[in-house]
Structure formats: C-alpha cells, structure tokens
Amino acid sequence: MxxxxxxxxxxxxxxxxxxxxxxxxxxxxxxxxxxxxxxxxxxxxxxxxxxxxxxKDDLLLAFLDFVVDRFKTDFAEGVDEDPNSALTTVIEKLVPLRMNDEEFQGQRVLIELRSQATRNDAFREKFTEINELLVRTICEIIERGIENGTFRDVEAARVAEHIVATVNGSTIDRVTTDRETAPAAVRISLVSYIDSELRSHR
Amino acid sequence: MxxxxxxxxxxxxxxxxxxxxxxxxxxxxxxxxxxxxxxxxxxxxxxxxxxxxxxKDDLLLAFLDFVVDRFKTDFAEGVDEDPNSALTTVIEKLVPLRMNDEEFQGQRVLIELRSQATRNDAFREKFTEINELLVRTICEIIERGIENGTFRDVEAARVAEHIVATVNGSTIDRVTTDRETAPAAVRISLVSYIDSELRSHR
Incomplete structure (x- = not known):
C-alpha cells in the first residue's frame, strides 16, 4: 500500500x-x-x-475507506487491458516478488488493523468490504476472459476466492515471519495455478 | 485450535x-x-x-510453543496413512467447512498473536516456526506420494507453500470478515488444486 x-x-x-x-x-x-x-x-x-x-477508531475506519479508495484507483488502471494481461497485472501487484520498505510497512499496518476486526464489528465490516472488492475485481476479469474465449469456462467466483486467499496468506506470511523465499514460491505457484485452471485447453 | x-x-x-x-x-x-x-x-x-x-510476552511465547506442540500432536495422527488420505486429512483439519465456537475463538487468538509478530522479533520467530512446520508437514506428505507413485513428480515445496498460503488466507478471512461462504469456496478450490496438481495423470 x-x-x-x-x-x-x-x-x-x-x-x-x-x-x-x-x-x-x-x-x-x-x-x-x-x-x-x-x-x-x-x-x-x-x-x-x-x-x-x-x-481514534472513527478515524481509523475512515483510514480504511481511504485504503479502499486507493485499491480501487490502483485496480482501475488495468481494467482496459485484455483479461490475460489484466489478471497478470493484478497478481504482480498483490504478490510482488519484492516489496520496497514503504509497501512492507503498509502491509504491516494493514495486518495490525485487520487483527482489530476479530473483536470490533466496524473494523470487521471494512475488511469484509476489502476482501469482497478483491474477489469481485478478480472475478470480473475472469468472467471477461471466459466471455471472450481467453479463459476456460470455469466457476469464476471460486477461482477468484482461491486467488484472494492465496494472496492474503502470502502477505501475512511475509509481514509476520522471516521466510524470505516463501513469497516468490507462492507467486510462481499462483501463476501456475492460473495457467492450468484458466489458460490450458484440454 | x-x-x-x-x-x-x-x-x-x-x-x-x-x-x-x-x-x-x-x-x-x-x-x-x-x-x-x-x-x-x-x-x-x-x-x-x-x-x-x-x-506477559515471555508467557505468550511459551503459549505459542504449546500451540506448536499441539499442532505436532495433531498432525502426527495422519502420518501413517497413505499420502492421498493424509493430505486430505490435513486439508480438512486446516480448512474445516465449519468451525465450532472454540475453534473459531482459537483462530481469532492466533491472529491477534500473529499481529504482534509484525513488530516483535521473538513473536516473529515463533510464527516463522509455525509456518515452517505447516509447510514441512505438507511437503513431506507430497514427497512420500511422489516416491510411491501416488502423486505426479511436482516440486513438492512449491505446492506445499501454495497450500499453506491458501489455508492461512482462508483462515484470516474467516476470523476478520463476515464472508460466510468464502471458506467453503476455498476448501473446494483447494481440493481441486490438489487434484489437478498432484493427482491427475496427463
């Protein structure tokens, strides 16, 4: 972020x-x-x-709205691309091979805020919104790809849920452990998952 | 937990x-x-x-060791099964279709502790250990399956990293959002991922 x-x-x-x-x-x-x-x-x-x-909590909830708006702006960039490139762009943004210091710190802050969502309903609503936004964005790209014949006819929502879970798991691993090679392994496996799930024509 | x-x-x-x-x-x-x-x-x-x-932190670090021991006991149960069943058992444990109240509360506690790992090196070491343990456990099952011909000859560590990231992302989604259908979607997609990655013979 x-x-x-x-x-x-x-x-x-x-x-x-x-x-x-x-x-x-x-x-x-x-x-x-x-x-x-x-x-x-x-x-x-x-x-x-x-x-x-x-x-403070009122301000932090506004801050999460600010983050959501920022995500929307960020994701809007790739929306005109063909579905194949759009999906690759989103994955590269969500699972960068390296994070610079500010990105890393930003993700750390997001995990700390997310942890509040375990016991605070207002924070929980915001993180529900953030995950819905991620899933919907990816789902729409996949649906466009199915429509124009780029991707196989899969259940788009299920694949999108899988990608978002994998992305979120990789991010939390990155900011809460010292497993330095894990993000690259997940990035490679995710690209391979998308290839075999959406792009291979059997 | x-x-x-x-x-x-x-x-x-x-x-x-x-x-x-x-x-x-x-x-x-x-x-x-x-x-x-x-x-x-x-x-x-x-x-x-x-x-x-x-x-308090010293006690909580011991508590995380206690959790790690508990994981080890839990995972040791499936170790004698054939690799196919062992992997299914692990996935069912890590992404249950429903969590009972105690399991849910336990995962909530783990996320709160994990959030401390962003700024506390001792907590970070423990969560590095926990994720390593998960990846190693799954990796060993996959390697056994490759050896005895149950699974295809894949890069076991990469597939294990993918599974653990997906599992962790699904768990954090479950305890920090109200997206009630998401865990089942991820469970189905994960089983399908394992099928096509490890079990299909093309």
Missing amino acids: SIDSATQNWSTAERKIMEATYRAMLEYGYSGLSISRIADQFDKSKASIYYHYDS | SIDSATQNWSTAERKIMEATYRAMLEYGYSGLSISRIADQFDKSKASIYYHYDS
Whole structure:
C-alpha cells in the first residue's frame, strides 16, 4: 500500500489527516497510535482532528475507506487491458516478488488493523468490504476472459476466492515471519495455478 | 485450535498456566490480557505465574510453543496413512467447512498473536516456526506420494507453500470478515488444486 496516488471523495483537510495517520501508523503501529501522535505528524492541533473524527477508531475506519479508495484507483488502471494481461497485472501487484520498505510497512499496518476486526464489528465490516472488492475485481476479469474465449469456462467466483486467499496468506506470511523465499514460491505457484485452471485447453 | 489433547514436555503447573492463558485470551483478547486475569482463571496468585515466566510476552511465547506442540500432536495422527488420505486429512483439519465456537475463538487468538509478530522479533520467530512446520508437514506428505507413485513428480515445496498460503488466507478471512461462504469456496478450490496438481495423470 502506498498513498501517493490521488483519490477523489476526500477534502484536502481529510487527505492531510489520512496521510498523517498513515505516517503515525508506520512509526508507532496500531497499539502506539494516538490522536496526539497523528497531530504531531502535520503540525495541527488534536482539536482540528477531532473536528473531523470523533475518536481514534472513527478515524481509523475512515483510514480504511481511504485504503479502499486507493485499491480501487490502483485496480482501475488495468481494467482496459485484455483479461490475460489484466489478471497478470493484478497478481504482480498483490504478490510482488519484492516489496520496497514503504509497501512492507503498509502491509504491516494493514495486518495490525485487520487483527482489530476479530473483536470490533466496524473494523470487521471494512475488511469484509476489502476482501469482497478483491474477489469481485478478480472475478470480473475472469468472467471477461471466459466471455471472450481467453479463459476456460470455469466457476469464476471460486477461482477468484482461491486467488484472494492465496494472496492474503502470502502477505501475512511475509509481514509476520522471516521466510524470505516463501513469497516468490507462492507467486510462481499462483501463476501456475492460473495457467492450468484458466489458460490450458484440454 | 483446541488444547484438550495431551502434549509432552510440559509440567503439570505449566500446562495449567497454558490452559488458563488460553481461556483468558479467549475472553479478553491479546490487548485485554494480563497476568492478573490469567491468574484469575485458575485461582492462583500472580506470583505463581511469575515463578515460571518473567513477563506477559515471555508467557505468550511459551503459549505459542504449546500451540506448536499441539499442532505436532495433531498432525502426527495422519502420518501413517497413505499420502492421498493424509493430505486430505490435513486439508480438512486446516480448512474445516465449519468451525465450532472454540475453534473459531482459537483462530481469532492466533491472529491477534500473529499481529504482534509484525513488530516483535521473538513473536516473529515463533510464527516463522509455525509456518515452517505447516509447510514441512505438507511437503513431506507430497514427497512420500511422489516416491510411491501416488502423486505426479511436482516440486513438492512449491505446492506445499501454495497450500499453506491458501489455508492461512482462508483462515484470516474467516476470523476478520463476515464472508460466510468464502471458506467453503476455498476448501473446494483447494481440493481441486490438489487434484489437478498432484493427482491427475496427463
């Protein structure tokens, strides 16, 4: 996750708060995060944040909306490509062979926020939305490919669920273990899965 | 995860502390957990816990060792079966169609602990060990299957990495979203992946 790309629906003030939240999350993690520390990131008072958001959790839920918007922008890029390239592009984005430091830190922050979803219904709703978005995006690419004859006539939703589970499992492995060769193995196996499931004509 | 099966290497006192830790984790989650609350679970003083463990994190790292031992016991059950049944058994255990309440709560606790691994090296080592154990267990089953001609001659480690990533992604989806049909879709797709990757003879 990087937050440098433009997203609509956000006022300049809100965007600045989101960017400050992101920087504070990178530095302190979920457990060390506070409105004061977010305010420190952009020389504003706590009051100016509370003007927009009632609480730390309220702000973090908005932050997850910001992440969702960013995903949407990111995925929209490949939408005009042919289904084959579009699917390859999505996989390359979701399971990069290497993550730069900011991407790694961003995924770490997302896992910390996701862990809150185990006991907090509002966070749970957001992560339901994020996973639905990923599955739907991939499902639509597969359906386009089936329609135009690029892919075999598979159950698109099931294949999409498989890809998203594999991607999410690989990401959590990457940010919570020291298994450095695992992401590349999963990336190769995922490409091979997609080849045999969608592209091979028997 | 259930902790009712016997594990060796643990004194009675340690086992009692682990069971109390587990119950306290189920009730309060990682963030609400304290040595006092663990002591309350089995009518012991905090001092009796500090006699065995220096801190809450020290105790939780021991708890993760306890979980690893439990995994080992659990997986050892299927080890004598033929590779086909052994692999099916492991998949059924790792991606159950339904989780009972205790299994669900146990997975929730594991995700909360795993989230600590993003910033704590000792937790990170434990989750590296847990994922290595899963991959190695599945890899060995696949290698046995290749040797005795049950499975095709694939790169066992790569297939094992794929299965573990898919399993972990499915589990985190289950405990952090409300996507109730997703686990069954992943289970079906995983069985189909294993069939086409290992069992089909083209």
